[in-house]
Amino acid sequence: SEGWNHSDDEMYYCGYWGLYRYALNDTLKAKFKDAIIDHWEAERPEKEGLWNIMTALVGAKEFDLEEAIWYLQEYPLDLINWTVKNSQRKDIEKIEPNFRGQTIKEVLPPDELGISRHNANRFDLNDNGGGRSENSAGDIWLLPYWIGRYLGVISPPEGDR
DSSP, X not given: OOSOOHHHHHHHHHHXXXXXXXXXXXXXXXXXXXXXXXXXXXXXXXOOHHHHHHHGGGTOSOSOHHHXXXXXXXXXXXXXXXXXXXXXXXXXXXXXOOTTOOOBSSOOOGGGSOOOOTTSOTTOXXXXXXXXXXXXXXXXXXXHHHHHHHHTSSOOOGGGO
């Protein structure tokens, strides 16, 4: 395709779960690990919680756990698609347009962006939601959290230990 398609990223990452865990041999598993880490490196600037947590699946020493926790902590509880306009902000550093649609140097925190699923471009500065719809936390927040708990990279809350 002409541009970066985040729906493909979502499809790949969800497929990695079975692909890596049930590889037929160690050689294949090592190749899958390299491919997953390579894909994560391309996605890394988005600080997408699910991609970071899913990369932990391969036992990578570096998978941006702090960024994944930041994503989960900063994701808003209000999942209504409000209108959000960030393109006029003076406190963000814009960059030249590129193939992935990255518009600024550092992605904004989730609570400053429009509500989006994992297949959206986290560098989209504006969202014309208008408060007309609402998303479910099931895939947006709960999926990275519980996969992180399952993999042992996210600890249970203090009172639950």
